[in-house]
Structures are given as C-alpha cells and as structure tokens.
Amino acid sequence: IEDKEEKVSRYRGLLACLPSVNRATVKALISHLYCVQCFSDMNQMNTHNLAIVFGLTLFQTDGQDYKAGHVVEDLINHYVVMFSVDEEELRKQQEEVTAIAKMRVADTASGTQKAEAKQHIKIPASSMTAEELTLEILDCRNVSIREKDYWTCFEVNERKETERPLHFSEKVLPILHGLGIDSYLVVKKYQSMEAMLLYLASHVGETKHGMMKFREDRSVMGLGLGLPSGGFQDRYFSLNSSCLRLYKEIWSQRPWSGASETSHRPEKEWPMKSLKVYLGVKKKLRPPICRGFTMVHETKKQEKQQWYLCCEAQMELPEWFATFLFVQHDGLVWPSEPSRVSRVVPEVRMGSVSLIPLGNENEMRRSVAAFAADPLSLLRNV
Incomplete structure (x- = not known):
C-alpha cells in the first residue's frame, strides 16, 4: 500500500483486532524502539537499523526478503498515530530516556558505574x-x-x-x-524514634491536644480559612482516634459535667486516615519556630489541601508525630521483630532461555495493563 493514510488506517485496524494484552505488549515494545531511534545520533540505532535487528526477531520469516523490516519501520515511524499517543505522554517518555542517558554518561565519566551496579536493589x-x-x-x-x-x-x-x-x-x-x-x-x-516510643509507652489513650502555630497554604485557591494573610496564627488542636480538629480558641470543658461545650465547634477538622504528615516547613514561609510539620490532606476529588504547624516546645514535635503515627497505624509504630524475609524471585531457565514467572490470568492482565498505561514509570526521576 503506497498511500500513507490508507497504510496507517490498515495497521490500526489490524492492531484493534488484537486482544488487549497483546496490543499493550506491542505498544510497549514499539514505544521503546521509538525512543531508541530518537537518540540515533548517540546510539547509531536509527529506524532502519532497528528494523534489521528486530524484523527477523519479531516475525517468523525465512529471511529471504525485507518485508518484516518494512513492517517494523512502519510501526516505528507511525507509532504516534497508530497508538494514539498524545503529546504529554510522548514528552514524558523522551524526558525519562534523556535522564537515563545523562546518568549513564555521568557514571562512565566518574568511573563509578561498576561500583553502583553492585548497589542496585530489586x-x-x-x-x-x-x-x-x-x-x-x-x-x-x-x-x-x-x-x-x-x-x-x-x-x-x-x-x-x-x-x-x-x-x-x-x-x-x-x-x-x-x-x-x-x-x-x-x-x-531515625533519631527521634526512641523518644517517640518512650512517650507512647507512658501515654494513656490515643489523644493529644494543645496550642500550635498554624498557617494555611494560600497557593491552593478556594481553600482559605479566613486567616489574616502573611503569617502563622495561634490555634488550638485536638487529636483523637478519628480526626484532627482545629479551634480558634482553647477548647474547654465544663468542670461540673466533664463534657465539652457543644456550642464550641471546631473551625476545621480532618479525618486522620486521609492525612499525610511531613516533618519540616519551608524556610520561605518564615516559620516562627524551626520545629514544624507540613500536613497534606487529599480530598475524594483528588484535590490536595496543605497546612503548616509549628510547635513551641522541643519535645512537642516528636510527641505529636508519635500520636499521629499511633492513630493512623492502629498502634503499630515500630515492628517488634525485624523482618528478613527475602522476596527476590529466583530466575527460572529452560535451557538457555530465561522464563518470567507469571501468576494467574487476572494478575497477568493487571500487570500488563499497568505497564501499558505507564511503561517507563519505573525509571522516573533517574
């Protein structure tokens, strides 16, 4: 077929007939070859050279002609159109391959490639x-x-x-x-873990309350709590087994009943299971004290809200953090016995061919589907 559009349309029709697992596998392979030829000035593997190498490998032919090579060239040259790859996905793949190439050049130049290879963790x-x-x-x-x-x-x-x-x-x-x-x-x-475990061992219950400096992240639009702009404010916090509550004033109890004032509603509250607590606050925010948290809450709509908390006393930081961990992980803050179970899957071979252990059909489909959605995700941030 000489006409380019007709040829691409025919290829897309054939690919659409493949089962989803097979189509995802073909896409992952051609995606890799497409990225390789994008750097042919460095690796000498242009589309034609790749077709020579992989044509006979991917197709069962007698090697008497170049038909298989032509097919591989077509799949690489028209990869973007045939597999409906958008610009963002393509840019992401090329950036990751560029990062890998830079890393290898740096390792070779410094002579540490061999030493680093021994430190790889599967x-x-x-x-x-x-x-x-x-x-x-x-x-x-x-x-x-x-x-x-x-x-x-x-x-x-x-x-x-x-x-x-x-x-x-x-x-x-x-x-x-x-x-x-x-x-x-x-x-x-983790230098503070011993102090945290000692605190939890002497602490009764899974609650904590007290004053902390508070500031919201105003870079997230529409999530303000009405605080004056530009600084940290004193707020009272109460933590229990289900949520963290913020009060504008000190939360009090009626001495004669022991019950909290029902009219004193929290200014804000967050479910504990949906919070991620990070140690540290950006210096750019000018926190009044260096001891602080950055708290992130992800809503059901995948929107992230962020706040900053600072503790006055030095011991308050590990105590608050210990209580957060205790509540979020049902009291299991540190393992009682170290786990040394090896999870490395042994290599299985049949003759000179390595075999990849597979689970059941559903596991295989999930694995391939995840790989097809983001085939280079394992190499992110290299």
Whole structure:
C-alpha cells in the first residue's frame, strides 16, 4: 500500500483486532524502539537499523526478503498515530530516556558505574515494604544494626524542605511511582524514634491536644480559612482516634459535667486516615519556630489541601508525630521483630532461555495493563 493514510488506517485496524494484552505488549515494545531511534545520533540505532535487528526477531520469516523490516519501520515511524499517543505522554517518555542517558554518561565519566551496579536493589512489584527495603540496603552496605538503632526509609522533598519517615509496612513501589522530580527516598537513622516510643509507652489513650502555630497554604485557591494573610496564627488542636480538629480558641470543658461545650465547634477538622504528615516547613514561609510539620490532606476529588504547624516546645514535635503515627497505624509504630524475609524471585531457565514467572490470568492482565498505561514509570526521576 503506497498511500500513507490508507497504510496507517490498515495497521490500526489490524492492531484493534488484537486482544488487549497483546496490543499493550506491542505498544510497549514499539514505544521503546521509538525512543531508541530518537537518540540515533548517540546510539547509531536509527529506524532502519532497528528494523534489521528486530524484523527477523519479531516475525517468523525465512529471511529471504525485507518485508518484516518494512513492517517494523512502519510501526516505528507511525507509532504516534497508530497508538494514539498524545503529546504529554510522548514528552514524558523522551524526558525519562534523556535522564537515563545523562546518568549513564555521568557514571562512565566518574568511573563509578561498576561500583553502583553492585548497589542496585530489586523491588518486586507491589510486595516490598519500607522495612524490607531498609534491611536490604543495610545488608548491601554491610551495616550492622545495633540495639536502639532505628533505621528507616524517608521520603524527602528538597523543594518543600520536608521529609516523611515511611511506616515500616508501607509498600515502596507505589511511593516511587508518585515521587516528583524534587523527591527521593533515603535510608538513615531515625533519631527521634526512641523518644517517640518512650512517650507512647507512658501515654494513656490515643489523644493529644494543645496550642500550635498554624498557617494555611494560600497557593491552593478556594481553600482559605479566613486567616489574616502573611503569617502563622495561634490555634488550638485536638487529636483523637478519628480526626484532627482545629479551634480558634482553647477548647474547654465544663468542670461540673466533664463534657465539652457543644456550642464550641471546631473551625476545621480532618479525618486522620486521609492525612499525610511531613516533618519540616519551608524556610520561605518564615516559620516562627524551626520545629514544624507540613500536613497534606487529599480530598475524594483528588484535590490536595496543605497546612503548616509549628510547635513551641522541643519535645512537642516528636510527641505529636508519635500520636499521629499511633492513630493512623492502629498502634503499630515500630515492628517488634525485624523482618528478613527475602522476596527476590529466583530466575527460572529452560535451557538457555530465561522464563518470567507469571501468576494467574487476572494478575497477568493487571500487570500488563499497568505497564501499558505507564511503561517507563519505573525509571522516573533517574
């Protein structure tokens, strides 16, 4: 077929006839080849060279002609149209490949590529927890864990100047998928954990209340609480097993009844399970005290609201944070016994061919669907 539009239309029709799993696999493969040829000035693999290599590999032919190569060239050249790839998806793929190329050049120039390769950690999809990742990294670096050493994995955001110690049971892979360009994970000692555990051991119940400095994030339009602009304000907070409440004035009780004043309604309240609490506040906001939190609340409409809290006394910060963790994770703040269960899937081979262990059909379809939606997501922020 000589006419370009007719040829593309015919290809799209054939691809539409494929089962969704097969079509997603073809798209992922051609997406990779398309990205490779975009950097042909560096790797010498233009569309024609890729077609020569992959034509005979992808199609069962006798090798007597170049028909298979022509098909591969067509799929690469018309990848955007055939698979309805929008500009945002295409830009994202090319940026990620560019980042990988820069990383490899930097590693080669510094002579650390071989050493770094030994430090790679395999993260099994949807299974490795923050605790397991921490132990794997400590093992790789031959770091022994001493008594009262509280090593953990932190999510760090350089732009916001915040960090969040991951709970030991949190799955690592979804967090990696959601990290922005200013964020990364780091394993280090959690210096405040011992004080937090001592506080929880001596503290009765799962409540806390007290005064803190408060400021809302006015960059989120329409979410203001009517506070004067430009600074932190004194607010009274009350935390229980279900929510965190903010009061404009001190929450009081009637001494003769022990019941709270029903007319004293909170100015704002947030469900505890929907809050993410980060340690630190941006210096740009000029917090009155360096000890503070950045709190993020995600609504059902995927809208994010953000606030900043600062504690007056030095011990208030770990006490508040310990109570947050205690409530959000049903009292399990730190594991009683370290988990050293290895989740590395052994390689299975048949002769010289490596086999990929697969689960049932539904698991396979979910895996391929996720890969098709974001085939390069594992390489984000490299």
